[in-house]
Amino acid sequence: MPDAIxxxxxxxxxxxxxxxDGLDLSVPEGTVTALLGPNGAGKTTTVRVLTTLLxxxxxxxxxxxxxxxxxxxxxxxxxxxxxxxxxxxxxLTGFENLEMVGRLYHMGVQRSKDRAxxxxxxxRLTDAADRPVKGYSGGMRRRLDLAGALVAxxxxxxxxxxxTGLDPRARLxxxxxxxxxxxxxxxxxxxxxxxxxxxxxxxSIAVIDHGNVIAEGTANELKALVGGDRxxxxxxxxxxxxxxxQALEGLAQGEIRIEPGLxxxxxxVEDGSQALVDxxxxxxxxxxxxxxxxxxxxxxxxxxxxxxxxEADELINGKRTDSDEKVGGGAR
Ligand code: ATP
Numbered sequence: 001m002p003d004a005i006x007x008x009x010x011x012x013x014x015x016x017x018x019x020x021d022g023l024d025l026s027v028p029e030g031t032v033t034a035l036l037g038p039n040g041a042g043k044t045t046t047v048r049v050l051t052t053l054l055x056x057x058x059x060x061x062x063x064x065x066x067x068x069x070x071x072x073x074x075x076x077x078x079x080x081x082x083x084x085x086x087x088x089x090x091x092l093t094g095f096e097n098l099e100m101v102g103r104l105y106h107m108g109v110q111r112s113k114d115r116a117x118x119x120x121x122x123x124r125l126t127d128a129a130d131r132p133v134k135g136y137s138g139g140m141r142r143r144l145d146l147a148g149a150l151v152a153x154x155x156x157x158x159x160x161x162x163x164t165g166l167d168p169r170a171r172l173x174x175x176x177x178x179x180x181x182x183x184x185x186x187x188x189x190x191x192x193x194x195x196x197x198x199x200x201x202x203x204s205i206a207v208i209d210h211g212n213v214i215a216e217g218t219a220n221e222l223k224a225l226v227g228g229d230r231x232x233x234x235x236x237x238x239x240x241x242x243x244x245x246q247a248l249e250g251l252a253q254g255e256i257r258i259e260p261g262l263x264x265x266x267x268x269v270e271d272g273s274q275a276l277v278d279x280x281x282x283x284x285x286x287x288x289x290x291x292x293x294x295x296x297x298x299x300x301x302x303x304x305x306x307x308x309x310x311e312a313d314e315l316i317n318g319k320r321t322d323s324d325e326k327v328g329g330g331a332r
Contacts, residue, residue: 001029002029003027003028004028004029004063004155005025005189007023007049007059007060009024010056020059022058022211031187034191034202034205036195038209041209041210042211044191045211047083049068051079052068064078077152078156079156080148081160082145082160083162089133090132093130093131093132094125094130094136097148098120098148101148119150123146123177138167139170142174143174146178154186157187159178159189163175163192163197164192175197175200182201195301195303207303207307215307222300225303226303228272229272231276231293232265232292234262234290234291235265241263244265245265248279248282251267253269
């Protein structure tokens with residue numbers, strides 16, 4: 001699959017501050033990549049460079065086959081962008097906003113009107129079409145903003161924090177709409193601070209920190225970075241900790257951690273559900289009484305904390321990513 005978006009060694013400085021520090025990225029056609037990172041990581045700067053709004057100090061990028069620096073005008077006709085900085089005119093109606101975008105793309109009066117109506121319908125804004133945007137809810141504005149990015153039917157779409165500030169219902173709503181677009185073949189680069197959003201929408205996730213991709217992979221690959229499933233077990237009597245440890249040694253994929261004060265054992269396992277069944281059977285056989293037992297799967301939150309928190313150095317140096325080249329591909 002050819003890449004719809006390629007960035008190589010992007011650097012962007014603001015005075016002393018290095019916003020992008022040699023960032024590499026590629027997004028295969030027809031797929032979704034999420035840039036996941038904390039505030040100030042460089043997500044918006046990346047999107048602004050890729051959408052021709054900002055000229056990088058170094059590096060190169062192509063989007064939809066067009067060099068970002070060489071032919072920004074042509075590029076703009078092949079992409080759609082929406083998000084934090086996108087503009088909808090508060091005083092125009094939803095319909096007028098979309099019609100105006102069509103006119104800006106030289107689509108002609110009739111086609112602009114038709115396309116505006118079609119998109120309003122698709123984004124369930126028909127009832128509000130003739131009301132000024134001023135009175136729209138946050139969710140309605142985001143949908144209109146996204147509709148605006150689609151007027152010219154672009155093959156590549158950039159969404160900068162599409163659901164920031166939305167309530168859970170509106171977020172789910174927008175996710176559905178985005179999934180429909182992707183199913184229809186659009187290549188999508190989205191930025192987000194929400195792990196859940198990256199987990200749900202993205203084929204591939206690039207974790208960004210300090211202007212660099214520090215890890216890249218599918219949600220599952222990234223979760224594997226912080227260790228696989230583990231069983232957490234609390235025994236009734238501290239005396240049985242050692243017996244439990246011995247009984248479960250055969251199931252553990254690595255070292256069993258014991259926290260005597262909490263009467264707790266943490267057992268790294270491979271096939272979590274089966275291991276849970278086996279654990280309970282083993283403990284029953286050895287007559288170890290359990291107070292609590294559960295399967296814990298790493299979330300993207302765990303990944304994020306581990307990558308951008310105090311363990312980041314270890315990961316950036318590639319010690320833990322060496323074992324899986326694909327996952328560690330973005331590490332440097
Ligand atoms: P957020 O989630 O807060 O939007 P982000 O990951 O999108 O964060 P960027 O907006 O790309 O981060 O910012 C990267 C760094 O560059 C930040 O430290 C930010 O303060 C700085 N920065 C961005 N734009 C400018 C600017 N116009 N002038 C000076 N510094 C800037």
